[in-house]
Amino acid sequence: MAQQSDGIGGLKYDKSKKAWPNEFNIFIALILIVAIFEALGQILPYMNGQSFLFDTQDRFDTIFNEARLRIIILQVAIIGIISLGVTQVIISGGIDLSSGPLVAATAMIVMSFAQTELVNGNPNPKAVFGPWAFDLPIIVPIIVGLAFGAMIGAINGTFIAFTRIPPFIATLGMFLICRGIAQWWTRGQPVSFPTEAYAWIGSGMMPVIWFILLAILCHVLLRYTVYGKHTYAIGSNEDAARMSGINVKRHKVLVYMIASMLAAFAAIVLSSKNLTAQSGMGLFYELFAIAMAVIGGISLTGGRGSIIGTVLGAMVFGVIQSGFTYVKLDAYFQLMAMGAIIIGAVVLDQWRQQRAASRS
Amino acid sequence: MAQQSDGIGGLKYDKSKKAWPNEFNIFIALILIVAIFEALGQILPYMNGQSFLFDTQDRFDTIFNEARLRIIILQVAIIGIISLGVTQVIISGGIDLSSGPLVAATAMIVMSFAQTELVNGNPNPKAVFGPWAFDLPIIVPIIVGLAFGAMIGAINGTFIAFTRIPPFIATLGMFLICRGIAQWWTRGQPVSFPTEAYAWIGSGMMPVIWFILLAILCHVLLRYTVYGKHTYAIGSNEDAARMSGINVKRHKVLVYMIASMLAAFAAIVLSSKNLTAQSGMGLFYELFAIAMAVIGGISLTGGRGSIIGTVLGAMVFGVIQSGFTYVKLDAYFQLMAMGAIIIGAVVLDQWRQQRAASRS
Amino acid sequence: QTIGASIARFDDNFLTVMRNGMVEYADGLDGVELQVEDATDDVAKQLDQINNFIASGVDAIIVNAVDTSATQAMTAAAEAAGIPLVYVNRQPINVDDLPDNQAFVASNEIESGTLAAFEACKMARAEGLAGGASAYILMGQLSNQAAVQRTKDVDDVIGMDMCNFISIIDRQTANWSRDEAQDLMTNWMSSGEPFDIVFANNDEMAIGAIQAMKANGMSMDDVIVVGVDATQDALVAMQAGDLDATVFQDAFGQGEGSVDAALALARGEDVDQKVYIPFQLVTPANLDEYIDRN
Amino acid sequence: MGDIILETRDLTKHYGGVHALEGADFILRKGEHVAIMGDNGAGKSTFVRQITGVEQRTRGEVIFDGHPVHFDGPLDARKAGIEAVFQTLALADHLDVPDNLFLGREKTFMNWLGPFRFLDYKGMRQDTLDALQKTGVKIPNIRNTIQNMSGGQRQCVAIARTASFHSKLTIMDEPTAALGVQETAQVENIIRTLKEQGEPLILISHNMRQVMDLVDRIVVFRRGRIVANLNRDETDGQDVVAYITGAKTQPEYDVEGVT
Amino acid sequence: MGDIILETRDLTKHYGGVHALEGADFILRKGEHVAIMGDNGAGKSTFVRQITGVEQRTRGEVIFDGHPVHFDGPLDARKAGIEAVFQTLALADHLDVPDNLFLGREKTFMNWLGPFRFLDYKGMRQDTLDALQKTGVKIPNIRNTIQNMSGGQRQCVAIARTASFHSKLTIMDEPTAALGVQETAQVENIIRTLKEQGEPLILISHNMRQVMDLVDRIVVFRRGRIVANLNRDETDGQDVVAYITGAKTQPEYDVEGVT
Ligand SMILES: Nc1ncnc2c1ncn2[C@@H]1O[C@H](COP(=O)(O)OP(=O)(O)OP(=O)(O)O)[C@@H](O)[C@H]1O
Ligand SMILES: Nc1ncnc2c1ncn2[C@@H]1O[C@H](COP(=O)(O)OP(=O)(O)OP(=O)(O)O)[C@@H](O)[C@H]1O
Numbered sequence A, B: 001m002a003q004q005s006d007g008i009g010g011l012k013y014d015k016s017k018k019a020w021p022n023e024f025n026i027f028i029a030l031i032l033i034v035a036i037f038e039a040l041g042q043i044l045p046y047m048n049g050q051s052f053l054f055d056t057q058d059r060f061d062t063i064f065n066e067a068r069l070r071i072i073i074l075q076v077a078i079i080g081i082i083s084l085g086v087t088q089v090i091i092s093g094g095i096d097l098s099s100g101p102l103v104a105a106t107a108m109i110v111m112s113f114a115q116t117e118l119v120n121g122n123p124n125p126k127a128v129f130g131p132w133a134f135d136l137p138i139i140v141p142i143i144v145g146l147a148f149g150a151m152i153g154a155i156n157g158t159f160i161a162f163t164r165i166p167p168f169i170a171t172l173g174m175f176l177i178c179r180g181i182a183q184w185w186t187r188g189q190p191v192s193f194p195t196e197a198y199a200w201i202g203s204g205m206m207p208v209i210w211f212i213l214l215a216i217l218c219h220v221l222l223r224y225t226v227y228g229k230h231t232y233a234i235g236s237n238e239d240a241a242r243m244s245g246i247n248v249k250r251h252k253v254l255v256y257m258i259a260s261m262l263a264a265f266a267a268i269v270l271s272s273k274n275l276t277a278q279s280g281m282g283l284f285y286e287l288f289a290i291a292m293a294v295i296g297g298i299s300l301t302g303g304r305g306s307i308i309g310t311v312l313g314a315m316v317f318g319v320i321q322s323g324f325t326y327v328k329l330d331a332y333f334q335l336m337a338m339g340a341i342i343i344g345a346v347v348l349d350q351w352r353q354q355r356a357a358s359r360s
Numbered sequence C: 001q002t003i004g005a006s007i008a009r010f011d012d013n014f015l016t017v018m019r020n021g022m023v024e025y026a027d028g029l030d031g032v033e034l035q036v037e038d039a040t041d042d043v044a045k046q047l048d049q050i051n052n053f054i055a056s057g058v059d060a061i062i063v064n065a066v067d068t069s070a071t072q073a074m075t076a077a078a079e080a081a082g083i084p085l086v087y088v089n090r091q092p093i094n095v096d097d098l099p100d101n102q103a104f105v106a107s108n109e110i111e112s113g114t115l116a117a118f119e120a121c122k123m124a125r126a127e128g129l130a131g132g133a134s135a136y137i138l139m140g141q142l143s144n145q146a147a148v149q150r151t152k153d154v155d156d157v158i159g160m161d162m163c164n165f166i167s168i169i170d171r172q173t174a175n176w177s178r179d180e181a182q183d184l185m186t187n188w189m190s191s192g193e194p195f196d197i198v199f200a201n202n203d204e205m206a207i208g209a210i211q212a213m214k215a216n217g218m219s220m221d222d223v224i225v226v227g228v229d230a231t232q233d234a235l236v237a238m239q240a241g242d243l244d245a246t247v248f249q250d251a252f253g254q255g256e257g258s259v260d261a262a263l264a265l266a267r268g269e270d271v272d273q274k275v276y277i278p279f280q281l282v283t284p285a286n287l288d289e290y291i292d293r294n
Numbered sequence D, E: 001m002g003d004i005i006l007e008t009r010d011l012t013k014h015y016g017g018v019h020a021l022e023g024a025d026f027i028l029r030k031g032e033h034v035a036i037m038g039d040n041g042a043g044k045s046t047f048v049r050q051i052t053g054v055e056q057r058t059r060g061e062v063i064f065d066g067h068p069v070h071f072d073g074p075l076d077a078r079k080a081g082i083e084a085v086f087q088t089l090a091l092a093d094h095l096d097v098p099d100n101l102f103l104g105r106e107k108t109f110m111n112w113l114g115p116f117r118f119l120d121y122k123g124m125r126q127d128t129l130d131a132l133q134k135t136g137v138k139i140p141n142i143r144n145t146i147q148n149m150s151g152g153q154r155q156c157v158a159i160a161r162t163a164s165f166h167s168k169l170t171i172m173d174e175p176t177a178a179l180g181v182q183e184t185a186q187v188e189n190i191i192r193t194l195k196e197q198g199e200p201l202i203l204i205s206h207n208m209r210q211v212m213d214l215v216d217r218i219v220v221f222r223r224g225r226i227v228a229n230l231n232r233d234e235t236d237g238q239d240v241v242a243y244i245t246g247a248k249t250q251p252e253y254d255v256e257g258v259t
């Protein structure tokens, strides 16, 4: 892009002082956290010089502890997928608390349509429906799940857009409703034994692949399409967006639908990965999905944030969780340390932003 | 107040069209919900014409089913106390997610200082400290609890005010930290068997009395003191408040301290009522405390809301919970119905507000 | 040797006793390091924790399953990494086809609810209620397997000819919590319907119900209250004559047993793949045997 | 009739007890430029908000281009051909200048993607520079977010947005309030161009010189009512001020109770 | 020296690559009224924000009342005796007029209660009416929230707030931009009263007539730099415009690179 052309009226603008992207801050925080764990491995006597990221026992072909690298991303991929949708909702000035229970409800429903007929040669003991629902093609549960997610999102969005109730309340109500649906579906009984095709969706590193693909898609949507621009505009100033002729109501419905469909897809991957659906699944996922986005630099008042940030935010969680197990931190202290690190990462981000803003 | 004096420049102002207070809407919603339950009692065949609020079996001196009236308030009194503080935080433009785990942590700590020496004549099997901590005067646990609450609140407030991190993140971090403290304090063991004096605090209808007293106090604080005015001003426009010369940082710390002290007091009442403290206590209390305030008409973007609204919001929850048991609703449907009612109450409120705004 | 353990929930009283059993026992052994993680009732998190253990290269893993139908994926993960796995306390769904280096030390959940409910039924008969008795059920978290199972046990017991004089007025969840049970019981009582029995899915809720009934001026001689777990608080309540029956499960012993099994598997030794630990009924009659055990 | 682009009959807006606008009968002919003047709080902006559907009126009729209209929101009004610069400017603070200028009518490609069609950033940037040039404003970097712009820069963006698109009626609520000497002159030029092109305009302004320079007719509001309808050529500044302050009221607007 | 109330030396503010204010040397004497003029985006508001501590400057010195100062925020500035009307007005939208007027210095009783002292609503309401009267604004109901006020009403509230309290220095950033003819005249009266009382003032305005009427001296900003310092009596409108547009620059301010 030609440099001169960004100013008008002949004012000077010093390009060299361009503020660096916010995502950079969180990236630094991530490196820092990894470095700390790596250092702890060397310092703590009981760690016997184990390495966090590197392969000190020659278990893998490369110099990295590949199992560690895999689990770091794998364990946040599913909440990460949810977080992609939550990011869009928050940028549009809303919030979505219903994603955790929605995951549970969707998983229960979807699994009922993904049952296999025979388990180890015996009849499936957990089937929810009759024999017609055995060994259905994999597309059936996926479509059912996405449709259910779209429906919940549409309800959320419609209430928020058309009755103007606060998103916090609409989605808190949906939180309870979805948890109710999840428990009612099989009266609390878990649903297991999916078909092999279904089990493939969340097997191995597949969750990570889905996460990356969807992250790219959402990034493009937000940055390069009208959909994204309007999402930012509504979050920045809803009245202005309306006065500028954006159909704010319709757009909000769309945003919540996309978010809920992502959560529903996360539910599919989750139930496939665990080979079971349980009505208690997804506990606190909504909070962690929001936290990932916020660590990624999103503003909860809307109008700012990015998918790249959210992905980095998810990575922070992944590193923390793995790191804690690695340094054998007591579970009680894990909670405390995770709380402290979340606060610390955002403090660092804020501090850099402020310094950047006041830089000469 | 003289009517003429509220206009300036001789403009006409039609006093008769004064908009009624927002709290009125939620009051109407409350009446409506009670009426629905009362009607269900008459309609549903298995209810045998039982009444929700009235004494059809001549068990009480008055025409009311006094047991019902008592439990309606009793079961929300403790979350209600938390909600009083959350209300102030939200009015100031913040949010407090840490109150639920704070209740757990405070209860654990406080109970350790409220142990009795003998249980059924046997030595107390749950004592956390040595004999020096047996049968301490009741003031000791209370002061320890409030001091702990004040400390947590001060930390929350300090981070939010001085490092400018979003309140959502600061208090989410504190959420994890407090849950960690609660579990670490006794490694997850519950603490029971308090002294008789301590047991008095939450016995019988005492929780309701505390709730009412504290609600009055908070109402006066918010409506009639400088503290309250500044809280509203900061929530309405933080920059304006700062430019007007309010010490925004100091004030925020104060608001979070008050909120956390209220939550700590709620923990004292709760552990006394239950005669036990457990690390899992207070699950979802933060969400319900926020929901009560929002149902009471608070705006999550700050600057608006009132204690009267929050108290009415708490009552709505109490009525719903009692009503569900009364009509023997299936547990699965309870969750769904509660979600629907929360949404419905706020929709009603919004709808009335909009009608009031566009009234001719 | 390093053992990684994932416990379903740290906030659970019973599991806390079991966990402490594991920790204390491991502390006493030389050269054994036990790392305990909290799965916070989240199946997915539990699977991630196992994978983290694998990444750290532990010698054996102990799992107290959040959801016993989610054990297939865990078994597969551990098997692929070649690390021994021991299920404790809750019987995994794939118990019959565990690989050689996996085992379980657990109780059969069906027993616990049945023992308590049946004892309540017998007591009611003894008190001359055989002509008809009404009861409430306090359920645990609906998403939790134990809650679903124990509630079903009650239904099964009152479905038997001997106990079908009992009718259930209402069943609601109090989420394992003493506080919610208190409020729920008070709500029930405010309708004024008379009742004779309270079945609680765990002791905490039984105690909550007892507290509510006492606050309402009811005599605890007139109601039969049964719970499950035999926690300290419950046994004290039984001493005071408030609680009528509960069910004891050797939490401490299970904890120790699981560590032993894990160590043995890690050394490549043969172990019993299935170790059942029976539930035991606790009533005021045999209360003294259990008072110091959990 | 055919030459009337906008007419309001008995247009009224009450906010609770505040009678912000009371029985406004107003006519705008095609190609005509009319100024609305009046004290602060006289109801000028309220009048505009009722016409553009930002708020729903208490009673009265709005007839636009021959048809009675009842816009649900500014989106409808714009679709019908009304462009407005609101006093509150209506800009999205976290977006940059091109984004704001094209908000709601972005240049795009691959339009078959519906709401997910792609943005033509390059095209919009070039058009933005052209549009801003006309207002004479100086902006060091149009990629900066609007929240970092000075008061006058913001106002110029809002004006450029309106001026860049053809419309049947343009409404500007105090467009030059925050503008400097040069920028004001430029915006007045934009308005003159509109006049030449025959596009009708409603201009709200407190600037007597500007009004006298630019418009054909002046309508004066006082305390929510129209109190005068003056041809520019038959009046002067002092006369208009007399109507604004209440020293005079035209007989046809002299309703009982209005002083 | 003793008669200088405010001096800035090399006051500079960069926002990233935007050089909004560059090396401003400025002097204000006690009792003096100075106007700052300049195009949109010239850096006038930025200058005010650095003095009052709303933002932290990139470099330079501010000497107020004989002492170098470095205010952490407007609270500090106000405590030191600087009252300012900001261009963004800084009002709390959900509060009513008296609340806004007294924000940060409420009338109270039972003051020993510290932050929990009680508000004297009655007293504040009366004082509000008196203060607003001076601005000539009309407001139907001062108990309405600020968000429901018209642009001019809001501005009058902000001015009344500043004018109600004595100070060592008053700064007004485009105070009459949104005001009607009558209200503007009233606010100009307020400024004259300040002059009579010997209170110094910095007035930012784009209104040439107003500036010529009211102040002693005019300082012109262009592209972040001061380019002229003119005594009112020795200049005229055309001359000032020449400095604003860049047709002229005073030799002492002619730095290389500024055009
Ligand atoms: N939403 C609202 N609620 C209550 N009163 C309102 C509302 N909006 C405007 N008003 C009142 O209506 C009256 C007219 O306001 P309006 O904004 O139309 O004035 P205006 O003529 O545009 O003034 P200005 O020149 O200051 O912009 C004012 O007294 C104002 O306080
Ligand atoms: N926070 C900021 N970040 C980046 N640039 C800024 C920021 N604030 C102001 N600017 C830029 O600094 C320059 C000076 O702005 P300033 O607000 O001081 O102008 P002004 O002289 O007050 O103009 P006006 O007459 O329009 O109010 C403008 O080009 C503006 O875009």
Ligand SMILES: [Mg+2]
Pocket (backbone or CB within 6 Å): D044, D045, D046, D087, D173, E150, E151, E152
């Ligand atoms: Mg206006």
Ligand SMILES: [Mg+2]
Pocket (backbone or CB within 6 Å): D150, D151, D152, E044, E045, E046, E087, E173
């Ligand atoms: Mg300015």
